Amino acid sequence: EAGVAQSPRYKIIEKRQSVAFWCNPISGHATLYWYQQILGQGPKLLIQFQNNGVVDDSQLPKDRFSAERLKGVDSTLKIQPAKLEDSAVYLCASSSPGTGRLFFGSGTQLSVL
């Protein structure tokens, strides 16, 4: 069974630039999550989708972050414009509803200079 795919693996940008991350969840998983993990901290939930609808985006900085999951499968997370404090690993995870078991991708390590 293929796992959660994420790209790119690494990204280095300058502040005020824009960046986009892509995620393809495990086939059949209706729930998709984007987390931000700053070095030395736990994953912080940015947004949660159920199929192509948003369940929770209360911690997404909506003035600069956006995310979509148009066909209920792949998802993209965008930052525009980036700030230094956005440097982190961005994790995508998926699950089947009600199981609580997350399957994580390998993450995208973002460095904002």
Added chain:
Amino acid sequence: GDSVTQMEGPVTLSEEAFLTINCTYTATGYPSLFWYVQYPGEGLQLLLKATKADDKGSNKGFEATYRKETTSFHLEKGSVQVSDSAVYFCALSGRDDKIIFGKGTRLHILP
């Protein structure tokens, strides 16, 4: 809102020592509880889970019991190995499958 608090690290132990990593939670309703582990250079993966009060989750010699009365889910292992060195995250799943993580506890096991 829901939250998870776990003990600060790093925790350093000798091989074969007993391990406890404390975790407490705040949640409305009856969440499911989890321990995830992140080995060096690898992604987060589920270690064990418990879905209701008094359930015990176990895997790879690790155990944790869902204690509703103390809102706790402490991780234990009787005899740790060098290969257990990793970062351990306590997490809960609340309403709408929203999954919240603690800050993580780094564990170092010395040979």
